[in-house]
Amino acid sequence: MGSLKKIIKAEFITGASDVKSIPRESLPEVAFAGRSNVGKSSLINRLLGRKRLAITSSKPGRTRQINFFNINDMLLAVDLPGYGYAKVSRSERRKWGELVSSYMRDRGVLAAVVVIIDLRREPNEHDLSLMDMLDDLGIPPIVALTKMDKVKRGQRAKRRAAIARALDMTPGDLILFSAVTGEGKDDLWKAIRSRVDELSGRG
Ligand code: GTP
Numbered sequence: 001m002g003s004l005k006k007i008i009k010a011e012f013i014t015g016a017s018d019v020k021s022i023p024r025e026s027l028p029e030v031a032f033a034g035r036s037n038v039g040k041s042s043l044i045n046r047l048l049g050r051k052r053l054a055i056t057s058s059k060p061g062r063t064r065q066i067n068f069f070n071i072n073d074m075l076l077a078v079d080l081p082g083y084g085y086a087k088v089s090r091s092e093r094r095k096w097g098e099l100v101s102s103y104m105r106d107r108g109v110l111a112a113v114v115v116i117i118d119l120r121r122e123p124n125e126h127d128l129s130l131m132d133m134l135d136d137l138g139i140p141p142i143v144a145l146t147k148m149d150k151v152k153r154g155q156r157a158k159r160r161a162a163i164a165r166a167l168d169m170t171p172g173d174l175i176l177f178s179a180v181t182g183e184g185k186d187d188l189w190k191a192i193r194s195r196v197d198e199l200s201g202r203g
């Protein structure tokens, strides 16, 4: 087994667009969730140092299935489809909920869920219901506030505090991130590694 300090392998394994195609558990997993277009796929690419591993798009709703990526044969990164895209029909929204909750429920290998929120925006009802879902499932989230490059330095702490308040969390526990500059990458890796270690009983 290698380490997660250097990414030598990052490979797409499979995409699941329905419950029955969710792969059976193998390696520890870290899933990435957030609103449509928030920057989930970009964050994953930056974290892994790969430009186009997860497909990104300026149009929301690009990732519609759960995509699994093998990292160094040690960890699976799981790109969840985004939620809250207005143009999605009610039945599709229900399908999203079913797919994502079926995936998260009883997933013994799930070490962490990274909840990604735009630093410029207030968490909305969908973000809050995801946080509730994680709470119900006993999965403590790692919260990453992305697109920090879009917020002036002097405003960042204030934005982080506002989002922390809305989530009922401690500001210092929210990780500022930018897929453009790579800021926050080390902090996020550190949080992920510690959860993976906890899961495998070394924490
Ligand atoms: P869906 O798969 O549709 O749910 O979207 P997503 O959450 O995967 O978002 P994606 O990574 O495709 O990014 C959406 C848009 O935001 C793209 O135009 C990205 O270039 C842009 N973007 C993502 N992260 C950042 C960031 O940290 N800073 C800036 N400035 N733009 C970003």
Ligand code: MG
Binding pocket: 040, 041, 042, 055, 056, 062, 063
């Ligand atoms: Mg995506």
